[in-house]
Amino acid sequence: MILETIVTTQNLAGQPHIAPMGIHSDNEELVILPFRPSATLDNLTATQTAVINYCDDVRVFAGCLTGRRDWPLKPAEMIAGHVLASALAHSEVKVIRIEEDPVRPKFFCRPVCEANHAPFKGYNRAQYSVLEAAILVSRLNRLPIEQIDREIDYLRIGVEKTAGPREQEAWAWLIAHIEAFKKGVHA
Numbered sequence: 001m002i003l004e005t006i007v008t009t010q011n012l013a014g015q016p017h018i019a020p021m022g023i024h025s026d027n028e029e030l031v032i033l034p035f036r037p038s039a040t041l042d043n044l045t046a047t048q049t050a051v052i053n054y055c056d057d058v059r060v061f062a063g064c065l066t067g068r069r070d071w072p073l074k075p076a077e078m079i080a081g082h083v084l085a086s087a088l089a090h091s092e093v094k095v096i097r098i099e100e101d102p103v104r105p106k107f108f109c110r111p112v113c114e115a116n117h118a119p120f121k122g123y124n125r126a127q128y129s130v131l132e133a134a135i136l137v138s139r140l141n142r143l144p145i146e147q148i149d150r151e152i153d154y155l156r157i158g159v160e161k162t163a164g165p166r167e168q169e170a171w172a173w174l175i176a177h178i179e180a181f182k183k184g185v186h187a
């Protein structure tokens with residue numbers, strides 16, 4: 001199963017980095033698959049540790065994809081690292097094995113500390129819409145714009161019917177980013 005999470009890593013100087021990542025969950029192991037090149041990949045290689053944050057504030061996902069990466073953090077408990085302050089739960093992990101790949105290496109990780117911070121309060125369709133739209137934004141250079149428009153039109157239904165203020169804000173950031181991209185491409 002793939003879980004959409006926020007991965008926090010840090011470089012050797014202790015500078016934190018926040019990025020949405022789809023984590024592959026397989027029994028005890030959690031597998032992080034960062035594309036080359038990425039800061040997450042560099043940090044994982046350097047420190048062999050990460051924090052996987054389970055977060056229902058979709059503004060963090062949309063924010064990271066639209067240049068808003070400055071989300072409140074607090075210190076991790078068992079590793080040198082940072083926990084997203086808005087995470088409902090988190091796992092601090094150590095890399096136990098790396099499967100090299102020219103496009104997307106696999107970092108097999110094992111949790112060394114797990115903690116719950118707030119209750120999960122159920123599913124929300126607008127949160128799904130924001131996650132999917134954030135993925136579309138991450139692929140703006142690779143997908144035809146007609147496909148982006150078509151998928152955004154469908155995803156908007158969940159936002160219009162079920163969003164709260166956080167989802168509306170996140171959605172607005174993503175739509176503004178797509179519109180700016182279109183202007184840049186067609187200018």
Ligand SMILES: Cc1cc2nc3c(=O)[nH]c(=O)nc-3n(C[C@H](O)[C@H](O)[C@H](O)COP(=O)(O)O)c2cc1C
Nearest residue numbers: 004019020021022033034035038039040134135138
């Ligand atoms: C829901 C979601 C899941 C993502 N999963 C991955 C992933 O598994 N691997 C990856 O490299 N990028 C993934 N991305 C894109 C990265 O978050 C984004 O490109 C980011 O900038 C990674 O590069 P960085 O570590 O240099 O910040 C995902 C984006 C979203 C919105």
